[in-house]
Amino acid sequence: MGNDAITPREKDFSQWYLDVIKVAELADHSPVRGCMVIRPNGYAIWEKIQAGLDRRIKETGHQNAYFPLFIPESFLKKEAQHVEGFSPELAVVTIGGGKTLEEPLVVRPTSETIIYSMFSKWVNSYRDLPLLINQWANVVRWEMRTRLFLRTTEFLWQEGHTCHTTEAEAEEEVLRILDLYADFVENEMAVPVLRGLKSDNERFAGALRTWSIEAMMQDGKALQAGTSHNLGQNFSVPFNVRYQDQQSQMQYAWMTSWGVSTRLVGALIMAHSDDAGLICPPRLAPLGAVIVPIWSSDEDKAAVLPMAQTIADALRPFTGVKVDDREQMRPGSKYAEWEQRGIPIRIEVGPKDVAKAQCVMVRRDTRKKEFVPIDGIANAVRAEHEQMQRDLFQRALDFRTTHTREIDTWDEFVAWCGAAQGFGLAHWCGDSGCEAKVKEETKVTIRNRPIEYVQGTKKAEPGRCIKCNGASAYPVYWGIAY
RNA sequence: CGGGGUGUAGCGCAGCCUGGUAGCGCGCCUGCUUUGGGUGCAGGAUGUCGGAGGUUCGAAUCCUCUCACCCCGACCA
Numbered sequence A: 001m002g003n004d005a006i007t008p009r010e011k012d013f014s015q016w017y018l019d020v021i022k023v024a025e026l027a028d029h030s031p032v033r034g035c036m037v038i039r040p041n042g043y044a045i046w047e048k049i050q051a052g053l054d055r056r057i058k059e060t061g062h063q064n065a066y067f068p069l070f071i072p073e074s075f076l077k078k079e080a081q082h083v084e085g086f087s088p089e090l091a092v093v094t095i096g097g098g099k100t101l102e103e104p105l106v107v108r109p110t111s112e113t114i115i116y117s118m119f120s121k122w123v124n125s126y127r128d129l130p131l132l133i134n135q136w137a138n139v140v141r142w143e144m145r146t147r148l149f150l151r152t153t154e155f156l157w158q159e160g161h162t163c164h165t166t167e168a169e170a171e172e173e174v175l176r177i178l179d180l181y182a183d184f185v186e187n188e189m190a191v192p193v194l195r196g197l198k199s200d201n202e203r204f205a206g207a208l209r210t211w212s213i214e215a216m217m218q219d220g221k222a223l224q225a226g227t228s229h230n231l232g233q234n235f236s237v238p239f240n241v242r243y244q245d246q247q248s249q250m251q252y253a254w255m256t257s258w259g260v261s262t263r264l265v266g267a268l269i270m271a272h273s274d275d276a277g278l279i280c281p282p283r284l285a286p287l288g289a290v291i292v293p294i295w296s297s298d299e300d301k302a303a304v305l306p307m308a309q310t311i312a313d314a315l316r317p318f319t320g321v322k323v324d325d326r327e328q329m330r331p332g333s334k335y336a337e338w339e340q341r342g343i344p345i346r347i348e349v350g351p352k353d354v355a356k357a358q359c360v361m362v363r364r365d366t367r368k369k370e371f372v373p374i375d376g377i378a379n380a381v382r383a384e385h386e387q388m389q390r391d392l393f394q395r396a397l398d399f400r401t402t403h404t405r406e407i408d409t410w411d412e413f414v415a416w417c418g419a420a421q422g423f424g425l426a427h428w429c430g431d432s433g434c435e436a437k438v439k440e441e442t443k444v445t446i447r448n449r450p451i452e453y454v455q456g457t458k459k460a461e462p463g464r465c466i467k468c469n470g471a472s473a474y475p476v477y478w479g480i481a482y
Numbered sequence B: 001c002g003g004g005g006u007g008u009a010g011c012g013c014a015g016c017c018u019g020g021u022a023g024c025g026c027g028c029c030u031g032c033u034u035u036g037g038g039u040g041c042a043g044g045a046u047g048u049c050g051g052a053g054g055u056u057c058g059a060a061u062c063c064u065c066u067c068a069c070c071c072c073g074a075c076c077a
Helices: A013-023 A040-059 A080-089 A114-124 A167-188 A263-272 A298-315 A331-341 A351-356 A374-402 A410-419 A432-442 A451-455
Strands: A027-028 A037-039 A069-073 A091-096 A099-107 A131-139 A154-164 A194-195 A211-214 A220-233 A243-246 A250-252 A254-260 A289-293 A321-323 A345-349 A358-363 A369-373 A403-408 A423-427 A445-450 A475-479
Touching: A013 A263, A013 A331, A013 A374, A027 A298, A040 A131, A040 A154, A040 A167, A040 A263, A099 A250, A114 A154, A114 A254, A154 A167, A154 A410, A167 A194, A167 A211, A167 A220, A167 A254, A194 A451, A194 A475, A211 A263, A211 A321, A211 A374, A211 A475, A220 A263, A254 A263, A289 A298, A289 A331, A298 A321, A298 A345, A298 A351, A298 A374, A331 A345, A345 A351, A351 A358, A358 A374, A358 A451, A369 A374, A374 A403, A403 A410, A410 A423, A410 A432, A432 A445
Parallel strands: A289 A321, A289 A345, A403 A423
Antiparallel strands: A027 A037, A069 A099, A091 A099, A131 A154, A154 A254, A194 A211, A194 A445, A211 A220, A220 A254, A243 A250, A345 A358, A358 A369, A423 A475, A445 A475
16 A cells, blocks of 8 residues: 555656556556546446536436437538538548448547537427527547557447527527536536636637636646537538528527536546545546444454444535445555545544544545534535535636736746746637747647636627737736636 | 557556566555544555567567557647
């Protein structure tokens, strides 16, 4: 055990991240390049993410469906920007059943084309709209450089696809989903996000507009945690998704697509964990508490184990619980192991506690110990969970706040890039060329344009583009992205 | 795909320069011991030295190729 060393976060963030994944047994490298095996501990977290999102997606009127893994190559080509954006990273099947296929099949990198080919059959009347579909699936993108959870050749995700009668309605949907994602990531994952509009350079291939939520990791880098695209009529035209309106006129539908992926697990790890291992927010923890009974004699054991079970029974109604009654292992080893795995609450029960009808409750993130009467344990754990959930969010928010700087001049910007820790809030004229130049010179890109400014709920703050000094209505978020 | 690095037991590493057929710590198994922050003792198992070729009487060690991973760049959720 003592050897499952985790590289200190300060020393080497990338290695620390990989070490946490290893000791917490979240994932493993597969025999196939760039692919990962999601181990039970990691998959359980993904299942919690799925559950939380699936509920929200259904509550907003969407239905789940499933579309094929294989997409005829020609489908991708129907939307020029779409195929241009994805062709470098496609996996293509050319042989089936030992014979060369008439038409190569692309392993989906995303499902717009195959889904919209079906939508064109299903949508005939304005009465068929809105059409609100979601699918949980795996997708494949042949990435050059991969990292566990953050970017793998194959990953799991959810992709929503909707059709509407007007652009405004589509935009409403796109923003509803953006809020849905923000709500989930902030409240369940305890990771604060910035909602905003992507610049043209980072827009989804084939979209009119791409909105995103951006999170800051503990190394100050930005992670795009979710995207929501207004596709306009860019796909409804080539895929002929048309409906008859109330005036009997044929109209092309306005469409949206949006998704979040197993990348969220990476966000979770990098946002909260520490040098002792994973820290999982209570609402997302498959196991909310672990109980470690302590004994040194058979008599003690006979008293302690039932008490541990009693506590477990009290907690089970609202959280996952495990009694760690492994015989040969000492308590200290168990503590260390459960800390690596990120279990939010540890409860220690020994003979002394049994005598006093109490137990010791320890929080994973702070490691603060507290004596709690047995008969109040359920409420105590529940309250501690809630507090921990809030604290994790607040800590992440504070981190982001202290690592966000307003920057006015290019010199200042360059100096800030040297340190490159966190987000810079700086003006931008709106020109792609300026953004490209900045990226070339500093590796920093625009994360997004704050939704408050884009929508005008926050008053414009005119300024000068840090790169070209051109006019700018409001500052945007800059940062180094994962 | 370019530059750099690493691959030896489950994990972390030594051995490689100066070829002679593999070792250490932790973990694992057995027994006893111990159990409120990574117990102690004794015994034991585990490697086609990332893979393929070559040089050699002999290769973990030298040469060539290849694969994977990590870091940095170009691309991306």
